[in-house]
Amino acid sequence: MSTPPGSRVWLAIVVAGVGTFLLRASFLFLFERVGGAPPRLERALRYVPAAVLAALVVPALAAPDGVPTVVGNDRLLAGALAALVAWRTESVLATIVAGMVALVALGAVGGAL
Amino acid sequence: MTQEGAEPGMETAGTESPVTVGSDSDTMGSRESFLAGVRAVAPIIVGIVPFGLVAGAAAVNAGLTLLDAVGLSVVVFAGASQLAAIGLFGDGAPLALVVVTVLVINLRLVMYSASIAPELLDEPRRWRALSAYLLTDQAYALSVTRFEREPGTSRRSFYLGAAAPLWAAWQVCTVIGAVVGARVPPWLPLDFAVPLTFLALLVPAVKGRATAAAAAVGGGLATVGVGLPLEAGLMVGAVAGVLAGLLTEAVVGPDAVGAGEDEPGGGHA
DSSP states (O other), X not given: OOOOOXXXXXXXXXXXXXXXXXXXXXXHHHHHHTTSOOHHHHHHHTTHHHHHHHHHHHHHHHOTTSSOOOTTOHHHXXXXXXXXXXXXXXXXXXXXXXXXXXXXXXXXXXXXX | OOOOSSOGGGTTSSSSOOOOOOSOOSOOOHHHHHHHHHHHHHHHHHHHHHXXXXXXXXXHHTTOOHHHHHHIIIIIOOHHHHHHHHHHHHTTOOHHHHHHHHHHHTTXXXXXXXXXXXXXXXXXXXXXXHHHHTOOHHXXXXXXXXXXXXXXXXXXXXXXXXXXXXXXXXXXXXXXXXHHOOOOOTTOOGGGHHHHHHHHHHHHHOOSHHHXXXXXXHHHHXXXXXXXXXXXXXXXXHHHHHHHHHHHHHHHOOOOTTOOTTOTTOOOO
């Protein structure tokens, strides 16, 4: 339970921050050197958005408390409804409103039972 | 599609009618693009408020000062890794472990950097350095899907419009969380706005079998691996998803741009 002294905390913060910046900057500068993304890598990169977005979304819906849960999982149900809305409307706002309203409503119903 | 910097507007032409969003399909002004970015990030900002408050409150609870908390948010600016670092600081863990933990959790940013880089390579280096500093899950996801769907968008303006307000909100929430604590009414699940936004971006990003495979494998593995340390589930899922996309492409061919199987692009007019 002992926090290290302030100067050492800052050393860690700065090193971690510089390292994180280098991770972020990596290809933004590397591709310039090699004249753009190599074709094979570019093909792979086309699948990053779908793969990453799903890897961010699905656990948030299917395992909101850190364990995959189907039964009694309000977020999964609200998310499924929101996915339907997203597919039909292609509207971010409509998707958020539908998902939020559904989740709050499910919580209210569950709380009342 | 190989797009060598110039002429990004040709991709969806030809097949079907292009996505019917506004009449300004060719190019958008920088102001307009900036505002589009701000609008796109607005719901996400609402969603990260609880998270930002926690980033501030947890730091103080772990024995760090307000300045340390703000330092983490300004210097590192990556929520999940900040919370992990705070936990380790509080346990008195070796500082090298803190640094390594932060960097491993943030490895996924390399993937975003590679994915967004082709869109931003024409920008000056100083500006790319700023974009790098501001790169987050959210700024990446909003921008990469926007550039795909509306190639006429001014890249740097939209990116800045999406990324900068998020940065500012994160800093403000950190301070409030550190000073006041993190209290959000439990019946108001603001944090849910973030996955919902990603969901709304994911659905149109699935354009056929190959991208569907990428999403299915990415989402599935990330969920199975949700308990793994260092956010490894996210990284493993994303990489495996990309491989699944490539594999599917090798078997059935790439997704037809703009012409998915059961007309997923046919939204409202």
